[in-house]
Amino acid sequence: MNFKKTTESSSLYDQLELQSVGTLLTQINREDQTVPHAVQKSIPQIEKLTEKVVEQLKNGGRLFYIGAGTSGRLGIVDASECPPTFGVPHGLVVGIMAGGDTAIRKAVEFAEDSKEQGWQDLLAQQISEKDIVIGIAASGTTPYVIGALEQSNAKKIPTGCITCNAGSPLAVTAQYPVEVVVGPEFVTGSTRMKAGTAQKLVLNMISTTAMIQLGRVKGNKMVDMQLSNNKLVERGTKMIMEKLSIEETEALQLLKQHGSVRKAIIAYEERN
Structure with missing residues (x-):
């Protein structure tokens, strides 16, 4: 060779x-x-x-x-x-x-x-x-x-x-x-x-x-990321705010309730 x-x-x-x-x-x-x-x-x-x-x-x-x-x-x-x-x-x-x-x-x-x-x-x-x-x-x-x-x-x-x-x-x-x-x-x-x-x-x-x-990104967002620190919680909250056009308080509450950006968005859209 x-x-x-x-x-x-x-x-x-x-x-x-x-x-x-x-x-x-x-x-x-x-x-x-x-x-x-x-x-x-x-x-x-x-x-x-x-x-x-x-x-x-x-x-x-x-x-x-x-x-x-x-x-x-x-x-x-x-x-x-x-x-x-x-x-x-x-x-x-x-x-x-x-x-x-x-x-x-x-x-x-x-x-x-x-x-x-x-x-x-x-x-x-x-x-x-x-x-x-x-x-x-x-x-x-x-x-x-x-x-x-x-x-x-x-x-x-x-x-x-x-x-x-x-x-x-x-x-x-x-x-x-x-x-x-x-x-x-x-x-x-x-x-x-x-x-x-x-x-x-x-x-x-x-x-x-x-x-x-594999479907782990939606649009251009990491919707399945683990919320392992405050920075990522903040990022996830902003993603939800932008996607659903809702206020920060509601977005954060959704995120904490469902544990992921993807699940929070799906739950909100099914409810509304």
Whole structure:
């Protein structure tokens, strides 16, 4: 395989330690601006993967993200934000990373190097053909992730990936690969930067689009969001006020009574 890790290529910038704060910030920002354009080129791949995610979720399956290091953490962040944002059960979107929960805060040495452990971690979630697994790895070479996808393929579980190198072993393994080629990092090999940003953008696109397709957004509003703090209660109240053209006091009372924006609106419209 003719495969080159552009994520490991030498930075376009040098002698960074001699640069001023302002220069460093400007240069980092210049590089960051290239990321959305790289993502844009991958939209056809993202579309195919997202359509498969929607299909699996609509048929009662779950979405699994699996990764190591920064990639694993990004998957966990996206998964953890789905329930409060869209009101879905906590087990619908699941983030798994090499090294387990400990690795979320502190790197676990060599956890990503086991080609068997990723599949074992998926088995612990009682994964089945109804589910879908997305492997996340900037390099596209992480054994933990590749092994998990290989076993998923063998068990007829749909697989996708998000990687930042073209033609990587991970992309070859995944049935629905997404390759966002962002080029060399500002600090050579530091894939928490442009590659991490690209992965975050793609995860946002996949989960948000899937939740909209599942009916978890009405118009452009998060009508199923969990009312877990005062800010969200206030936001929900304003949504109801705008939708029903009623005063704040009545809207807040409806929200508290029914527990969600969607239920409050439905109850009001049925009553009137």
